Amino acid sequence: MSFDVEQTDKLLSTTRAVRRRLDLERNVPDELLLRCIELAEQAPTGAGISSRRWLVIRDRSIKKQLADLYRTAGGNGIIERAKEHRGTSHPMQGVMDSAAHLAANLDRVPVLVIATIWGEHDGSGKPGLFDSVIQSAWSFCLALRSRGLGSSWTTLHLGKAKEFAEILGIPEGVTQVVLLPVAWTIGTDFKPASRRPASEIVWFDHWGYTKEDPAETEDLIAAGPGVTVEVDIAATPERVWELASDINTPARFSSEFQGADWIDSDGPEVGASFQGRNERTDVDRKWETTSYVVECNEPRVFAWNVNDRDQPSAKWRFELEKIPGGTRLRQRFILGQRLSATGTAMVENPDQAGQILASRSEHHKGNMLRNLQGIKDLAEKSA
Numbered sequence: 219m220s221f222d223v224e225q226t227d228k229l230l231s232t233t234r235a236v237r238r239r240l241d242l243e244r245n246v247p248d249e250l251l252l253r254c255i256e257l258a259e260q261a262p263t264g265a266g267i268s269s270r271r272w273l274v275i276r277d278r279s280i281k282k283q284l285a286d287l288y289r290t291a292g293g294n295g296i297i298e299r300a301k302e303h304r305g306t307s308h309p310m311q312g313v314m315d316s317a318a319h320l321a322a323n324l325d326r327v328p329v330l331v332i333a334t335i336w337g338e339h340d341g342s343g344k345p346g347l348f349d350s351v352i353q354s355a356w357s358f359c360l361a362l363r364s365r366g367l368g369s370s371w372t373t374l375h376l377g378k379a380k381e382f383a384e385i386l387g388i389p390e391g392v393t394q395v396v397l398l399p400v401a402w403t404i405g406t407d408f409k410p411a412s413r414r415p416a417s418e419i420v421w422f423d424h425w426g427y428t429k430e431d432p433a434e435t436e437d438l439i440a441a442g443p444g445v446t447v448e449v450d451i452a453a454t455p456e457r458v459w460e461l462a463s464d465i466n467t468p469a470r471f472s473s474e475f476q477g478a479d480w481i482d483s484d485g486p487e488v489g490a491s492f493q494g495r496n497e498r499t500d501v502d503r504k505w506e507t508t509s510y511v512v513e514c515n516e517p518r519v520f521a522w523n524v525n526d527r528d529q530p531s532a533k534w535r536f537e538l539e540k541i542p543g544g545t546r547l548r549q550r551f552i553l554g555q556r557l558s559a560t561g562t563a564m565v566e567n568p569d570q571a572g573q574i575l576a577s578r579s580e581h582h583k584g585n586m587l588r589n590l591q592g593i594k595d596l597a598e599k600s601a
């Protein structure tokens with residue numbers, strides 16, 4: 219048989235957290251839940267042992283007790299924060315409103331399903347136990363979605379796992395992993411979420427090594443090879459931006475980049491260009507480059523192309539992402555189609571092209587890591 223890939227992809231890309239569109243009135247039959255759990259049980263399980271246990275809860279008074287615990291474990295905080303942010307343009311407003319709605323109405327959802335597993339984490343640092351439950355619980359969510367039902371992955375209650383266990387009679391030695399409120403969805407049309415493209419988060423052979431165009435795997439240069447490094451910084455994006463958008467910051471940390479001057483402008487803006495000075499003492503080489511700012515979106519993206527605005531020999535990019543407690547700073551380098559010294563060496567020595575690329579990538583990676591670490595130290599010191 220062959221799968222309807224379009225349908226399968228739609229299922230995989232549109233199984234979302236459903237909270238405001240859970241139908242609180244329509245009954246969900248047990249047999250439907252059992253069928254979905256049967257499908258979920260096809261997921262891999264450690265050593266082939268059947269250790270997952272599922273709790274299906276529809277008793278009103280039990281649901282009320284669990285919902286109260288969910289609210290004291292954090293749900294009430296979410297309800298408060300959603301109220302505070304209502305009417306503002308906070309980027310998390312939609313998710314907060316939705317999570318607040320669920321917290322306020324958890325006891326009204328027709329069924330609560332809790333996925334558990336026999337066993338306790340051994341503290342070894344290996345995923346161990348949980349890697350036998352999560353894939354199964356997610357299959358359950360997919361099976362629900364394909365039948366017109368929905369859920370939302372929730373773990374807030376785990377702060378009150380002991381109290382849950384008491385109410386439900388869950389024995390010692392069983393770990394609760396996720397609480398899934400289940401209902402028919404109001405409408406079945408859901409959209410894929412906005413996520414980073416795979417090409418930005420997949421490393422080939424080495425941590426941080428990327429390919430812009432994986433269709434060109436055979437041609438090393440055409441594949442647009444690159445390096446990405448990331449660091450989490452305990453400082454605001456605004457503070458990190460000051461350092462990342464200063465074209466002279468890398469000169470403080472790089473073994474190669476000596477500094478740069480703006481040409482006919484005094485700061486980063488799209489269209490501005492700068493002259494950069496480079497030196498490698500290991501290969502006794504000095505050179506200058508002109509770079510063109512192609513994106514400048516304070517405090518999120520600062521990107522420039524080297525040597526040619528449209529057909530660069532390299533593309534460089536800083537991305538700043540607000541994360542809890544600070545900023546994730548990402549620096550990306552992508553070798554361009556117009557040949558740089560590296561590209562030329564690769565073309566002239568096709569047998570060693572892979573080695574040349576790996577060596578240059580490693581060199582960049584080292585400098586980029588030092589640069590990000592330097593920015594982290596400076597930003598955190600002043601934070």
Ligand SMILES: Cc1cc2nc3c(=O)[nH]c(=O)nc-3n(C[C@H](O)[C@H](O)[C@H](O)COP(=O)(O)O)c2cc1C
Nearest residue numbers: 233234235236313317320370371372373374375411
């Ligand atoms: C590990 C984990 C725990 C979560 N815990 C909760 C929770 O306790 N309550 C809740 O309303 N949503 C919870 N969520 C759902 C996320 O908030 C959800 O992914 C987010 O709303 C975005 O929805 P989307 O992925 O469908 O776009 C959790 C998600 C994950 C992956």
